[in-house]
Amino acid sequence: MNTPESAAERGEARGTYKEAHTQMGKSAEDFGEKTAEHHFIAERYPDFEKQYLLGPKSGNDQFDQLWTHEDGRVVVVEAKSNVETELGSRRLPDGRRxxxxxxxxFLDIIEAMKKRGEFETVEALERALEGDRIDYVVVKGEKNTGTYTGYQYRRFDISKGTLP
Incomplete structure (x- = not known):
């Protein structure tokens, strides 16, 4: 029956669901970020320094993590909560996705970083690209039921553009 009381209960239930769903997404994102930092980077690039990026809180127009080494090497990480999480995409100024x-x-994100004034980080990225001293990877947490079970990663080859 559609009463003022039932309408109020539905509204409250929707609000509770939305809040829980938002928190679930944030927790999954945090898991992916922590897996990348405290497992993948710690194991494979222990002497690299995390760079703090100036991108928006939404995560758009930026890499998830960027790590540099004093010798000029750079690691760029796209962190995903689990192995089933798909890669993101973006629309370029020419309309292509x-x-x-x-x-x-990768290059479009660098352009966004330039517009934000992240010049020192952009210079490190460009030097690393020129010297083939960059690792661009996706790190995905393994599916689990509340107990950490590891991660998978894949290195991207950005030496060539995407094929049509």
Missing amino acids: VSQGSQEY
């Missing part, structure tokens, strides 16, 4: 892991995506 490109995927994370592609050269076009």
Whole structure:
């Protein structure tokens, strides 16, 4: 029956669901970020320094993580909560949609960083690209039921553009 009381209960239930769903997404994102930092980077790049990026809180127009070494090497990480999480994409100024892991995506993020004034970080990225001293990877947490079970990663090849 559609009464003022039932309408109020539905509204409250929707609000509770939305809040829980938002928190679930945030927790999954945090899991992916922590897996990348405290497992993948710690194991494979222990002497790299995390760079704090100035991108928006939404996570758009930026890499998830960027790590540099004093010798000029750079690691760029796209962190995903689990192995089933798909890569993101973005629309380029010319209208094409490109995927994370592609050269076009990578270079477009660098352009966004320039617009934000992240010049020192952009210079490190450009030097690393020129010297083939960059690792661009996706790190995905393994599916689990509340106990950490590891991660998978894949290195992207951005030496060539995406094929049509």
